[in-house]
Amino acid sequence: MKVLWIFAHPEQCSLAGSLMAEGLRTLDALGHENRVSDLYAMGWKAVVDADDFGGPSGSSGPSGSSGPDRDRLFIGAEQERAYEYGALSADIRGEQEKIRWADTLVFQFPLWWFGPPAILKGWFDRVLVQGFGFGLQGPDGRTLRYGEGGLAGKRALIVTSVGARESGFGPRGIHGQLDEVLFPLLHGTFWYTGMAALPPFVVYGADRLTRDGHARGADALRERLRTLGTTAPLPFHHENGGAYDEDLVLQPEFAPGRSGLGVHR
Template structure:
């Protein structure tokens, strides 16, 4: 497999840094190819602004339209085009970050904002004229794995944990970014209790990550529903016969 590893942590000597190093060694041992985007080391520009569109028409800036126009012309910035080329090359993408305020660091959000532009990651039309999204986007056929660390104990992210179930906390990424663009979202890999991790705990985390990477190509993705699979009505609302008497993000599985 060809694996793109997106790393969003400012410190290579951190737990996350050691996990990435072990992860890349594991990919090598398994015979996979890999490329790395270390966003902090790259000095990644995280903010979409007018500097991304030097010849945008005067007046109000319509970000989505300008991104699509510049992508179609092949004139997005070199930094953006390099990341898009890596994604096009990859069979699977690993997104590694510490969970800060229940989401990824701002630099990774900025990577999504600037790289997964309309015309590339979404906004494509199928042969039937339907918009390709939620299981059939521009990145369909690729796999996406979150590797993250949290300071809290695992119980706090359990079914009745105060922090909420982790897959629901990460729903905006798993469903709203990966699945929306067509990538199959794999169950996230998490190291809990990162702030108090012992040597033994670290060893267990490394071993678990190695196993997850060993099955990167075979692990069953989260079973999200396809938008164009007949389960949603014309208003994109789940039809009453599916998950009746339930609501919330869980109904989309």
């Protein structure tokens, strides 16, 4: 297996850093190849701007044609143009090459304000560009997303740590059920681009973790990585699998009488 580990924590001498080190040792011991994108260590630029696309939005493609209204930056169009012409900035192209190489992506981050740190959000914004991660069409003209798309065939695992107790993220916990808190990533990023989203790996009570608690967390992570290739992904419905109508609303025979995020599984 080829695993790309995307690490989004500013401190290597932390619970997150120690878990990544343990995770990489486990992958090595299992005979898996791995690469690491340590976003803070790389000084990853988190914001999208015209420099991502080979300069100002008025830059020409190889044909020399700058196109209409090029004095205005249309992000999606510029992403697709720069991707097609190989004009994306070198750091973006480097990350896309790693994604092409990998069959499994591990995203490790602390849960801050119910989401990943800004630097990881910026990685998604800048790397999963239109034409590469999304915005593709099949031979029949269908839009390829939610189970299909540029990253179809890959698997994605979240490894995260939270300061709260596990009960607070339970079905009736005050923080919300964790798989629903992470729904924007699991469904809206991974599944949208075609990646099969695996059940997240979570270490709770990270701020109060004892030595024994750390050992239990490391053991649990090792076990999850041993089954990385066989763990069943979250069973989200495919957009083009018949579950949704032409308005992208779930058909009434699926999860009848229910609403909310859980109906999409």
